[in-house]
Amino acid sequence: MGSEVNEHADVEGDGRSARKRRAILDAATEVFLKSGYLGTNMDEIAALSAVSKQTVYKHFSSKEALFVEIVGGMTTGAGDTVHNDVAQLGPDEDLAAYLVEYALRQLTVVLTPRIMQLRRLVIGEVTRFPELARVLYERGPARAMKMLAVVFKDLAGRGLLDIDDPAIAAEHFNWLIMSAPLNQAMLLGDDAIPSEAELRRNAEAGVRVFLAAYGGLGR
C-alpha cells in the first residue's frame, strides 16, 4: 500500500489527472459560490467540469472535503494577493497619499464579487464549518491588521505618526477604510460594490480621520 509517487498533485501538475482535478476544483468553486453548500449538488459539479462523478469522488472523498479544499484555497490565495507587494513609504513621499494607496489596494482586492460571495458563504456556514471561518479571519482581517501594525510601528518610529498601540491603530485604520463599502456590498449584493472613484473618496475621508487622530507633529 501507499505505493503512490505522484504526490505533487495538489500544487501544480500538467498530467491528465492533475488537469481533471483542476477542472473539478474550478467547477466546484463556481457552483459552491453560486448556490451555497447545501444548495450545491455533486451532479452539477461533475457536469460543469466535464467529468464523471466517479472521477470527482476519486479526487475528493466527499462533498464536505471538496468544499473545505476550495474555501481554504480561495481564502489563502486572496490573502496572498493583497500582501504581495507592500511598498514602503519613500522619504519624499506624502504620508496621506501613501495611506490612501495602501487602502485602495486592499479595497480593490476585497471588494470583488467572488471574494464577497466567498465571505457570505463562509459566514453563512460558520456553524457547520467553524474552522473555515477561523481561517478566513486569520488570513483576512487579522493578517491585514498585523501587516498594518508593522507599517505603523515603523512610521511611528520615524516620527511620522503618533501611535500608542500599533494594533489598535491598525484596527481603526482598517475599519475606517473598509467597513462602509464592505458592509454595503455584503448585504446589498454585488451591484452595491462602489466604483473605484467612490472607493478613493471613501479612502481619503478615512485617512483624513485617521491622520487627525494619529498624525504626529507634521500635520
Added chain:
Amino acid sequence: MGSEVNEHADVEGDGRSARKRRAILDAATEVFLKSGYLGTNMDEIAALSAVSKQTVYKHFSSKEALFVEIVGGMTTGAGDTVHNDVAQLGPDEDLAAYLVEYALRQLTVVLTPRIMQLRRLVIGEVTRFPELARVLYERGPARAMKMLAVVFKDLAGRGLLDIDDPAIAAEHFNWLIMSAPLNQAMLLGDDAIPSEAELRRNAEAGVRVFLAAYGGLGR
C-alpha cells in the same frame, strides 16, 4: 377585496389559533437560527412547536413564507430595541462619556448570539433572499447611522463638534465602534463576543479617535 375582519392575528391574540401561531413562530425561529434555511425541515418545526404539520401550513403558506416572516420580524424588532430611548446630551454632560454610552447601547444589543446568528443567516442567504438582506441593512446599519447623523448635526450646531458632512461622520463613528467586535464575533462565533468591559474599552478608544477628528474647539 380584503373582507377579512380578524386582522389582529399577527399582533397579539390569546385564542387557540393565535397561541399556536406564536408557538410555531418561536419554534421556527429557533430552528432556522440553528440550522439555516436549507438545513431546516418543516417536520422539526412542527415537532418543536408541538403542533401538527397541517397546522403549520394553515398558518404559513410555505417554508419560504415562514422564513421571511421570522427574519423580517426579528430585524425590525431588534432595530426598534436599539433606537427606543435616545437620550440627548445634557448641558453639563461630558461629550466623550455621552458618546461612549451611545456606542455601548448599540454594541450590547447587536452583539447578542441571536442577533449575530440572524446576521450570519441573512448574509448567507443574500442570493436567495436579497429583499431580506436589504431590510436588515435598512433597519440595522442604515437606520443607526441616520439617527447618528441627526445627533451629530445637532451637536455640531451647538459648537460641540466640528463636522462637515454628518452622514460621513456618522459612518466613521459607527464603524470605529462596531467593526472590530462585530467582525470578530461574526467569523469566530459567539464565544468570541467580547465582554462588556472589553466593549467599553473598545468604545472609548473609538470615541477618542472620533473626537480627535471631529472634536470641535472644546478639546
Added chain:
DNA sequence: GTTCAGAACTGGACCGTCCAGTTCTGTGTG
C-alpha cells in the same frame, strides 16, 4: 488492462398535501 464517461441505482431526506377522527369555541335555545 487501466482509466474514465455515462447512466442507473440505493437509501434516505424532505416539502407539501390529504384524510379520518378529535377537540375547541362561539352561538342559539329551552
Added chain:
DNA sequence: CACACAGAACTGGACGGTCCAGTTCTGAAC
C-alpha cells in the same frame, strides 16, 4: 344557566413526488 350543535381548528399519520450523496455497473478509449 345548562345544553346542544355547527363550524372551525387541530392531530397523527401516511404518502406522492422530488432531490441528492455516494456507489456500482457497463462499455469504450487509450
